[in-house]
Amino acid sequence: MSSASLLPPADAQPPVRHPDAPAPGEPLGAHYEHCFGCGPGQPHGLHLEARAGDGVSLTAEFTVQPAHQGAPGLAHGGVLATALDETLGSLNWLLRTIAVTGRLETDFVAPVPVGTVLHLEAEVTAVAGRKIYSRATGRIGGPEGPVAVRAEALFIEVKVDHFTEHGREQEIRAAMSDPDQIRRSRAFEVNP
Numbered sequence: 001m002s003s004a005s006l007l008p009p010a011d012a013q014p015p016v017r018h019p020d021a022p023a024p025g026e027p028l029g030a031h032y033e034h035c036f037g038c039g040p041g042q043p044h045g046l047h048l049e050a051r052a053g054d055g056v057s058l059t060a061e062f063t064v065q066p067a068h069q070g071a072p073g074l075a076h077g078g079v080l081a082t083a084l085d086e087t088l089g090s091l092n093w094l095l096r097t098i099a100v101t102g103r104l105e106t107d108f109v110a111p112v113p114v115g116t117v118l119h120l121e122a123e124v125t126a127v128a129g130r131k132i133y134s135r136a137t138g139r140i141g142g143p144e145g146p147v148a149v150r151a152e153a154l155f156i157e158v159k160v161d162h163f164t165e166h167g168r169e170q171e172i173r174a175a176m177s178d179p180d181q182i183r184r185s186r187a188f189e190v191n192p
């Protein structure tokens, strides 16, 4: 059961897909080359690949590598939580909103062996002001396989200043001059 702070308030609205959101089936790509969740330049990262779904939803895959073990041969729970966090965070691109995780609640339903493809699906359920409510499920053995992990989350919309104030200047400057225009706009574009 989710905690009270993950229940949308009575005045929450259904999420609205941004008109310029990627079409259903289109890959979302990475928002930052060195992101541990999705960046191609992070050798031990998850290299999570997400695709837009209908409405404000998406699907994603992540293959558990030996570098992601906790118990021998099994994915570390924190890594699985990261996969859920990254998947849920990617939803905000469909809203064209920059947001960070405020709260993430995870259920670990079944162990996930190394070599397994985790099939994730996620959707935004409601928006209330700066608060974005979402949930995700990860299945093994195929997109229709048994549920191994699931999560509910609250993301909070932030201005780009959140990153320039708290992040390291060198990395921020490098991300702002990323030659990949889609990645640059995904990281920094804010829509009212």
Ligand SMILES: CCCCCCCCCCCCCC(=O)SCCNC(=O)CCNC(=O)[C@H](O)C(C)(C)COP(=O)(O)OP(=O)(O)OC[C@H]1O[C@@H](n2cnc3c(N)ncnc32)[C@H](O)[C@@H]1OP(=O)(O)O
Pocket (backbone or CB within 6 Å): 005, 031, 032, 085, 086, 089, 098, 099, 100, 101, 102, 103, 129, 130, 131, 154, 156, 158, 163, 167, 171, 172, 175, 186, 187, 188
């Ligand atoms: C360089 C590249 C840029 C990349 C850009 C893309 C980034 C994507 C990254 C993707 C990577 C994957 C994703 C990641 O890993 S993101 C990384 C992990 N997350 C963070 O680092 C966030 C750290 N936290 C903060 O910075 C602040 O606490 C934030 C910004 C979240 C809120 O502080 P702020 O001062 O702004 O706002 P507020 O305190 O007035 O709160 C506002 C409202 O929210 C409610 N609330 C707040 N927290 C919680 C909570 N825990 N449970 C329940 N409710 C909570 C609060 O009650 C209030 O509600 P209401 O009173 O209005 O009803």
